[in-house]
Amino acid sequence: MNAYLHCLSHTPLVGYVDPAQPVLDEVDGVIAAARERIAAFDPELVVLFAPDHYNGFFYDVMPPFCLGVGATAIGDFSSAAGELPVPTDIAEACAHYTMKNGIDLAVSYCMQVDHGFAQPLEFLLGGLDSRPVLPIFINGVATPLPGFQRTRMMGEVIGRFLTTLNKRVLILGSGGLSHQPPVPELAKVDAHMRDRLLGSGKHLPPNERELRQRRVIEAAEKFIEDQKSLHPLNPVWDNQFMTLLEQKRLGELDAVSNEELSAIAGKSTHEIKTWVAAFAALSAFGDYRTEGRYYRPIPEWIAGFGSLSARSQN
Numbered sequence: 102m103n104a105y106l107h108c109l110s111h112t113p114l115v116g117y118v119d120p121a122q123p124v125l126d127e128v129d130g131v132i133a134a135a136r137e138r139i140a141a142f143d144p145e146l147v148v149l150f151a152p153d154h155y156n157g158f159f160y161d162v163m164p165p166f167c168l169g170v171g172a173t174a175i176g177d178f179s180s181a182a183g184e185l186p187v188p189t190d191i192a193e194a195c196a197h198y199t200m201k202n203g204i205d206l207a208v209s210y211c212m213q214v215d216h217g218f219a220q221p222l223e224f225l226l227g228g229l230d231s232r233p234v235l236p237i238f239i240n241g242v243a244t245p246l247p248g249f250q251r252t253r254m255m256g257e258v259i260g261r262f263l264t265t266l267n268k269r270v271l272i273l274g275s276g277g278l279s280h281q282p283p284v285p286e287l288a289k290v291d292a293h294m295r296d297r298l299l300g301s302g303k304h305l306p307p308n309e310r311e312l313r314q315r316r317v318i319e320a321a322e323k324f325i326e327d328q329k330s331l332h333p334l335n336p337v338w339d340n341q342f343m344t345l346l347e348q349k350r351l352g353e354l355d356a357v358s359n360e361e362l363s364a365i366a367g368k369s370t371h372e373i374k375t376w377v378a379a380f381a382a383l384s385a386f387g388d389y390r391t392e393g394r395y396y397r398p399i400p401e402w403i404a405g406f407g408s409l410s411a412r413s414q415n
């Protein structure tokens with residue numbers, strides 16, 4: 102019974118607005134090394150905590166957490182599209198266990214996911230379907246958001262469930278660190294976008310999909326020139342956060358409110374709750390040791406870009 106963890110920033114801007122070649126090579130090297138460690142661990146099951154960006158979850162029903170008993174990636178930007186291989190029996194057992202243990206976890210038998218889920222599976226495992234996956238959505242953009250404490254508790258319960266399986270489990274967290282790309286906010290949008298955020302955005306017409314992606318690409322191009330055009334990246338916060346995880350001080354984040362986090366590091370930084378859930382799940386396996394820590398602010402990708410592995414010690 103052991104577990105391996107990897108948390109990785111994602112960004113759909115890879116291949117659209119890239120940093121200089123030496124930075125690309127550096128990131129490629131970091132990801133290749135993580136992929137090798139994961140391959141050596143040879144996971145039998147992957148648990149993936151990831152957010153959504155108004156591609157699968159909308160304000161018709163917006164859960165803080167949702168387990169996909171079935172899930173399909175839409176292939177936004179250049180991410181992979183297709184069905185995720187979710188083991189139904191394990192997913193259903195996980196949902197029951199989690200609900201019985203005090204966490205209200207929504208379930209979806211047809212969860213639609215985007216690059217937030219697809220990218221780590223592609224980068225770290227070579228594709229969407231290489232291993233059985235339990236995909237767990239954590240709302241990181243649509244207020245009201247879950248807080249750090251609740252997210253940590255959810256991760257701990259999922260982790261306890263995983264320890265019952267007697268399998269080699271890979272736990273992934275996808276997103277963050279500091280960043281604020283141009284994601285629409287319900288309180289600020291016009292009637293058309295409001296309708297999209299309330300649910301009609303689930304099947305965007307191709308021209309609107311193209312416009313949406315163009316808006317993000319243009320924001321990245323502008324951000325390279327003017328780092329005040331979006332909320333600035335915050336390497337100090339990002340490094341403090343990674344140190345907290347390394348030092349097993351997750352609980353200290355409970356005191357940070359969502360409003361504070363948005364102000365410190367940007368409104369999409371809530372994606373780091375996927376890292377908190379992942380580390381909390383790993384902690385259910387006992388002591389852990391981190392490895393492969395990497396961080397670099399990459400404005401081209403609108404991302405405080407981080408990568409961190411950890412292995413359970415028993």
Ligand SMILES: O=C(O)/C=C/c1cccc(O)c1O
Nearest residue numbers: 111112113154282317402403
């Ligand atoms: O518009 C989107 O779908 C999201 C874009 C984005 C950009 C940069 C970093 C991220 O984590 C993103 O999801």
Ligand SMILES: [Fe+2]
Nearest residue numbers: 111217276372
């Ligand atoms: Fe994101």
